[in-house]
Amino acid sequence: MPVIEAGEPLPLALRSSGGLTGLRDYQQAAVDALLGGEGEAARAATAESTAPAAAGGSGVVVLPCGAGKTWVGIGAIARLGCETLILTPNTVSVTQWIRELRRATTLGDDQIGAYTGDRKEVRPVTVATYQVLSSRGGERGTNAHWPLFQDRNWGLIIYDEVHLLPAPVFRLTAELQATRRLGLTATLVREDGREGDVFALVGPKAYEAPWKSLEEAGWIAEASCSEVRVPLEPDCAERYADAPARARSRIAGENPRKAEVVRALLARHEGEQALVIGQYLDQLRRVSRELGLPLVTGDMPHGERQALFDRFNRGELRALALSKVANFAVDLPDAAVAVQISGSFGSRQEEAQRLGRILRPKADGGGASFYSLVSEHTDEVEYARRRQRFLVQQGYRYEVRRWTEDGSAADRPAAESSR
Secondary structure (H helix, E strand, C coil): CCCCECCCECCCCECCCCCCCCCCHHHHHHHHHHHCCCCHHHHHHHHHCCCCCCCCCCEEEECCCCCCHHHHHHHHHHHHCECEEEEECCHHHHHHHHHHHHHHECCCHHHEEEECCCCECCCCEEEEEHHHHHCCCCCCCCCCCHHHHHHCCCCEEEEECHHHCCHHHHHHHHHHCCEEEEEEECCCCCCCCCHHHHHHHHCCEEEECCHHHHHHCCCCCCEEEEEEEECCCHHHHHHHHHCCHHHHHHHHHCCCCHHHHHHHHHHHCCCCEEEEECCCHHHHHHHHHHHCCCEECCCCCHHHHHHHHHHHHCCCCCEEEECHHHHCCCCCCCEEEEEECCCCCCCHHHHHHHHHCCCCCCCCCCCEEEEEEEECCCCHHHHHHHHHHHHHHCCCCEEEEECCCCCCCCCCEEEEEEC
16 A cells, blocks of 8 residues: 655645635535545644654545635645645636635745746745646657656645646656645536546545535525527528538537627626637637627736736626636636637536636625527537536526527527426
């Protein structure tokens, strides 16, 4: 049986300030399920001995978007009191983790580092991107950053959005199996059916909280979900009918009439902050121009992207258009409306992640509204059913509505719904 490394000791504690009052009950339950009674005794033993205490505790925690998965990770770090490596999907997520670590713990700025394409800080708690871990360089194609991950005495590795782990990360982290591991995700589903790879790398599912139970308790916003069927214009319908399957998907996804639906929905939710989310950049650029919405894409420099997010969070921007960056951790707590104009075929994970962008509890206690625009009489209808499947299993219900020719009845239910 392999020895589990306790890692280099790191004294820290959670703190109550700025409205923070420690872990919520389900967050504490997740930490307890992962670590059991480990932590306090391990720190005491370490304080009395120069030898690190042996420890176990690896697994996956599944919580809805907006339920505070970051706090579970922070709670585990505080419980174990050890140096920690946190892996995240992108630099925006790195920034968010560092902000929360500073707010929620007694760690000093000199104890928290970012390791990304732009910054190379190796500190007792280091937040890095998966891309850095899996990048290749050098004459033999070896990972130039690997010594950081291999040689430091990490006691815990946290995999944020663990369902996204790319294959190179699986290979590289195989050498770190003796270290405790925590995977965090809202959607433990993969369209390729390889969820088992996550368990093989990280450990078994340690804790999961149903989405609707946290909604009923008020920890995430109550959400209504609507699928809006949008007709194709005659010339667009003709192109769709004559196109091969792959091209048909894009024609349906980029249906020009969706822009007028977006305009009407934003008008209906005037006064609420909204996100318009899509798959195709050309479509997003058109909607951005027509509706005067700032557009955030993956190619945008990190500083510009964060500046737009900050303006949105301050209430200076009422709406943003987002590309697939909305599929990952984006902290926009006041967003109450999401309009999905196109997506990646039948991806359940993407559907759940996009709904998750609006599930943070609202200051006024209000709910959230999620709209998925689907081109009528196209393959998008079947893709929508597949996309919704995960959320329906969580207890959500989709009202199916038809957009009429005069645009006057988006709220008229069709003869079907998805349960």
